[in-house]
Amino acid sequence: MIQITTGDSRPVFQQIVDGFRMQVATGELLPGTKLPSTRGLAMQLTVNPNTVAKAYSALTAEGLIESRQGVGVFVCEPRQQLSxxxxxxxxxxxxxxxxxxxxxxxxxxxxxxxxxxxxxxxxxxxxx
Amino acid sequence: MIQITTGDSRPVFQQIVDGFRMQVATGELLPGTKLPSTRGLAMQLTVNPNTVAKAYSALTAEGLIESRQGVGVFVCEPRQQLSxxxxxxxxxxxxxxxxxxxxxxxxxxxxxxxxxxxxxxxxxxxxx
Amino acid sequence: MIQITTGDSRPVFQQIVDGFRMQVATGELLPGTKLPSTRGLAMQLTVNPNTVAKAYSALTAEGLIESRQGVGVFVCEPRQQLSxxxxxxxxxxxxxxxxxxxxxxxxxxxxxxxxxxxxxxxxxxxxx
Amino acid sequence: MIQITTGDSRPVFQQIVDGFRMQVATGELLPGTKLPSTRGLAMQLTVNPNTVAKAYSALTAEGLIESRQGVGVFVCEPRQQLSxxxxxxxxxxxxxxxxxxxxxxxxxxxxxxxxxxxxxxxxxxxxx
DNA sequence: GTGGTCTAGACCACG
DNA sequence: GTGGTCTAGACCACT
Incomplete structure (x- = not known):
């Protein structure tokens, strides 16, 4: 789903952010889709859970995803928040x-x- | 001549590098022109002389400027080093x-x- | 691994650069190998960490090594940048x-x- | 006689030293030849007299030239001083x-x- | 006064 | 703990 390249100049959390941004932008990920859990994705990518958490946090701040307590993380309806x-x-x-x-x-x-x-x-x- | 923005995400030395790169690229700074001294520019921008030295060092490695001991730093003849x-x-x-x-x-x-x-x-x- | 000679005319950071260049060129250091940390090598050579950082920075600009935030410094795949x-x-x-x-x-x-x-x-x- | 290149990475005094060394080595300057005076060469090359003095001093230490008080500076007879x-x-x-x-x-x-x-x-x- | 090197010590971003 | 940036201040080489 997400590709982590060790030789990439971008930090790992940024690669995760960029990956999801592209998938949402191209329509591979549709609004309402449930994203893997922090721990699950961390295990899958073999990275530190903190790193995934940081990426999800950045995407949430951006308004691209939202976390519903105890349920999971979901892709938001597209709404242009910025002026x-x-x-x-x-x-x-x-x-x-x-x-x-x-x-x-x-x-x-x-x-x-x-x-x-x-x-x-x-x-x-x-x-x- | 060079603008340092504290709110900028780029580090200070990078802003200096970018500033001179643009000035050289647009022809504002012609080959042979003497750049301000490290200490002088540092004082003018109110940054540490080492920070300016680092920027000059990066520009030198890039082949855009060359420095002469005890004389100063000068814009090079344009030359494409990279393949x-x-x-x-x-x-x-x-x-x-x-x-x-x-x-x-x-x-x-x-x-x-x-x-x-x-x-x-x-x-x-x-x-x- | 790296030898620092105080009587050498070359500055310390240059001796570090040259040492790693030779080791990479001779194949003693293969692509992907992790170099010692700046602080670690600095302690081992009893020089200032900034001096090692400067050497690593030069090698990075040269394209011989690449560094990843919070992870370490690694030998690159060989690639000729220059024309x-x-x-x-x-x-x-x-x-x-x-x-x-x-x-x-x-x-x-x-x-x-x-x-x-x-x-x-x-x-x-x-x-x- | 001697070429000073402002774009050269070598310091000016070194260019002067190298220039005379090459001329002596190729036989353009024969033993006994009188070199220009410090001030004269400085004027001719439009460099600081101290710079020429430093070059002459280095060449003297090397045993390539010798200064005869009040007479001038002369190319030495070749004699291999080093073991x-x-x-x-x-x-x-x-x-x-x-x-x-x-x-x-x-x-x-x-x-x-x-x-x-x-x-x-x-x-x-x-x-x- | 010019650039070049080095040390010491601080703070931040990343994992 | 890792690298990246910045400051402060020192000493040297060159002109």
């Missing part, structure tokens, strides 16, 4: 970060845009 | 990171591409 | 430096070549 | 340094030897 301004601000920040990391690599703007377009292609369904 | 494979790998990594960050913000692919295009527009120089 | 031009430039620089150093020692070219050949012999692996 | 063991030790040190810097560049031993041979070729006359 347009906030979302726009985050997009711009992320793009500026991309540009600063890529600017010295010597690519043409078109190459960069093409690469992004290819990466975005499989996500067409998530335009809520 | 195409390595550059491509870094581009792809950066783009994947962008996508996982913005995927939950609910933007259309076109909006994201447009935003990137606008950010890339002023950087046409030096992209050869 | 042929850059590698060739560095080789020529290093050779010119060698020549200017030994030129006044009064050796025959053949003696110098023989000495280099002997030093290169045990390193046949990983030279692909 | 074979010392010369050999220095050669080995220099070669080990070359190897550690080049080992990660991924060249075949033959390529390295060829490069050294080419660099050594023009110096055949100096095998005293």
């Amino acid at each position: 347009y301004e906030e979302r726009r601000r985050r997009l711009d920040t992320a793009i500026q970060q991309l540009v600063t990391t890529v600017i010295t690599l010597g690519f043409e703007p078109d190459e960069i845009l093409d690469a992004l377009e290819k990466e975005l292609a499989p996500l067409l369904r998530k335009s809520s | 195409y494979e390595e550059r491509r790998r870094r581009l792809d990594t950066a783009i994947q990171q962008l996508v996982t960050t913005v995927i939950t913000l609910g933007f259309e692919p076109d909006e994201i591409l447009d935003a990137l295009e606008k950010e890339l527009a002023p950087l046409l120089r030096k992209s050869s | 042929y031009e850059e590698r060739r430039r560095r080789l020529d620089t290093a050779i010119q430096q060698l020549v200017t150093t030994v030129i006044t020692l009064g050796f025959e070219p053949d003696e110098i070549l023989d000495a280099l050949e002997k030093e290169l012999a045990p390193l046949l692996r990983k030279s692909s | 074979y063991e010392e010369r050999r030790r220095r050669l080995d040190t220099a070669i080990q340094q070359l190897v550690t810097t080049v080992i990660t560049l991924g060249f075949e031993p033959d390529e390295i030897l060829d490069a050294l041979e080419k660099e050594l070729a023009p110096l055949l006359r100096k095998s005293s």
Whole structure:
């Protein structure tokens, strides 16, 4: 379900967060779906339970999942909590970060845009 | 010249690195230009000289600047040290990171591409 | 594992870098191997942890090792980051430096070549 | 006569030392030749007189030149002051340094030897 | 005064 | 306990 790559530069909890975010965004995980328990997922991924807990906590704060006491953790109904301004601000920040990391690599703007377009292609369904 | 934002998630030395990278990439800083001294910039930004030294050291390793003992730090002639494979790998990594960050913000692919295009527009120089 | 010589002209962090570079190049350290922790190696070599951290940071920038937060530092899969031009430039620089150093020692070219050949012999692996 | 490259990683005084060493080794400068005065060379190279003085001092310590009070600085008769063991030790040190810097560049031993041979070729006359 | 190295000690993020 | 960042302050090499 979730792939943990030891060679990845991202911390483990972030890889879990990113994994679920992508699955929700692509529709692999539908609202209402029950996620594995903290301990269960930790065992399955052979990581520390605290790490999974941290990932779930981050996803909850983000509003992507919610935990129902004694029942489990579930994918939320999609609802855009953030204001347009906030979302726009985050997009711009992320793009500026991309540009600063890529600017010295010597690519043409078109190459960069093409690469992004290819990466975005499989996500067409998530335009809520 | 360089802006340090305490609320920024990036560490201070990274903000310095990014600042100079952008200035070199946009041509604001031309090859041969002398950068401020470590102690001078540290005082100006009110950070520790070691922090500036670390930023300069990173830029030196990247091949963007070079330092001469007792003289100062200077912008290098542009030279691409990295192989195409390595550059491509870094581009792809950066783009994947962008996508996982913005995927939950609910933007259309076109909006994201447009935003990137606008950010890339002023950087046409030096992209050869 | 790593030898620090106080009489050496190279700074301590460079001796650490060189030591690990040789061990990786000769295959004594295989990809995936965990390096000693910064604090542990610092204690063992009786140097400051920051000095070891600086060496590890340099090796990371070089792409020889990678570090994972809270886990440790590991030897990378070998991967050539640099372009042929850059590698060739560095080789020529290093050779010119060698020549200017030994030129006044009064050796025959053949003696110098023989000495280099002997030093290169045990390193046949990983030279692909 | 001597070339000072501002982009060179070597300090200025070292470039001067290396320059004279090469000229003596190749026979461009013969024993007994008078070198320019400290101030004269400093003016010609547009560097600080202290820098030239330091270079001359290093060359004197090396036994390559000698200053005759009130007359000037002259190239010495070649005489090998160092013991074979010392010369050999220095050669080995220099070669080990070359190897550690080049080992990660991924060249075949033959390529390295060829490069050294080419660099050594023009110096055949100096095998005293 | 310039950069380069090193030490000592602190705080944070991650597992 | 692991690495990452930052501060403070010292000493050295070079110009």
